[in-house]
Amino acid sequence: MIDLRSDVKTLPTDLMRRAIMEAEVGDDMAGEDPTVNALEAEAARLMGKEAALLVTSGTQGNLVSMMAHTQPGQKIILHNEAHLFHYERASLARIAGLLAHPLPGRYGIMDPADVDAAIWEPDLHRVSTGLVALENTHNRAGGTCWTAEQTAAVCEVAHAHGVPVHIDGARIFNAAIALGVPAAQLAAPADSITFCFSKSLGAPIGSIVCGSAEFIDRARQVRKILGGAMRQAGIIAAPALVALKHELPRLAEDHEKAKRIAATLHQLPGVQLDINTVQTNIIIFNLKRDDMTAADLCRRLSSYGIKAVPQTETRIRFVTHRDISFEDVDTVCSALRDILS
Numbered sequence: 001m002i003d004l005r006s007d008v009k010t011l012p013t014d015l016m017r018r019a020i021m022e023a024e025v026g027d028d029m030a031g032e033d034p035t036v037n038a039l040e041a042e043a044a045r046l047m048g049k050e051a052a053l054l055v056t057s058g059t060q061g062n063l064v065s066m067m068a069h070t071q072p073g074q075k076i077i078l079h080n081e082a083h084l085f086h087y088e089r090a091s092l093a094r095i096a097g098l099l100a101h102p103l104p105g106r107y108g109i110m111d112p113a114d115v116d117a118a119i120w121e122p123d124l125h126r127v128s129t130g131l132v133a134l135e136n137t138h139n140r141a142g143g144t145c146w147t148a149e150q151t152a153a154v155c156e157v158a159h160a161h162g163v164p165v166h167i168d169g170a171r172i173f174n175a176a177i178a179l180g181v182p183a184a185q186l187a188a189p190a191d192s193i194t195f196c197f198s199k200s201l202g203a204p205i206g207s208i209v210c211g212s213a214e215f216i217d218r219a220r221q222v223r224k225i226l227g228g229a230m231r232q233a234g235i236i237a238a239p240a241l242v243a244l245k246h247e248l249p250r251l252a253e254d255h256e257k258a259k260r261i262a263a264t265l266h267q268l269p270g271v272q273l274d275i276n277t278v279q280t281n282i283i284i285f286n287l288k289r290d291d292m293t294a295a296d297l298c299r300r301l302s303s304y305g306i307k308a309v310p311q312t313e314t315r316i317r318f319v320t321h322r323d324i325s326f327e328d329v330d331t332v333c334s335a336l337r338d339i340l341s
């Protein structure tokens, strides 16, 4: 099957499986796992931050970061299409005790003036703002990128009010490659960043939080509270190190695959696709046709050996990744032409 549902569907490579077998491990809760220590040092270096902390998932990385930055009863400012707002089971409210203040913004990018206006002066009635969170690449906006300048503009406003900024950078390397800048440049203006090994980088498990040594120390305590401290976690870190070495350099290929599929889709009747959103490995489009819903299209694609799921009655997301070849992309394009022409 050609699985376009998500880049989390990739299976570990032989190199990753071998790295798991051969990983040198120890008790990570005591800081004694050399493979985890190596991964944390490498992630911190890549993000230009002092320290890093391995976590089980992107959701846990975001939650650990929110809790390490804020106090319950504060407010978090974020985009109204943020993953944190839509897909993390309200962990920001249920566990971190934060009030979400969602803001609009074209292509997932918040306007610094809106962020400024949303940071209320706390008084008897209004809560203080504990954190601003942004998402790079922005999933629900179609994998769009925040430039370093856009990030810096929002950070400048937040920092002027003494408010820290966290980046949900689940796919930050896709943004870095699409923009042609080091990931550290995109992370530099922010106080912390989470990125995932198990998405476009294609490792089986794990995400990581990066920030100052003092912030990571607090994050480590929060991770323990959340049950995220692990023991011989080197077996998770080993394939993640392989991903950084061998998968990161090939992410541009996934972007090219997405562009080819988008170019085909764009020409087909009833497809509404803003081609400007196709910047990385995600394609989000709407199908506006009397004869077919998004679910119908996904069903028809399955008979060509293609897996896809609708997001709504009209909306579909495709994600390209390592396990989709350029030949598969040709198959997808001709299936789309057959069904939609």
Ligand SMILES: Cc1ncc(COP(=O)(O)O)c(C=O)c1O
Residues within 6 Å of the ligand: 056, 057, 058, 059, 060, 083, 084, 135, 137, 138, 139, 168, 170, 171, 196, 198, 207
């Ligand atoms: C932008 C973004 N942030 C966070 C997450 C959550 O990651 P996880 O599924 O590892 O919890 C995802 C998952 O797709 C994501 O796309």
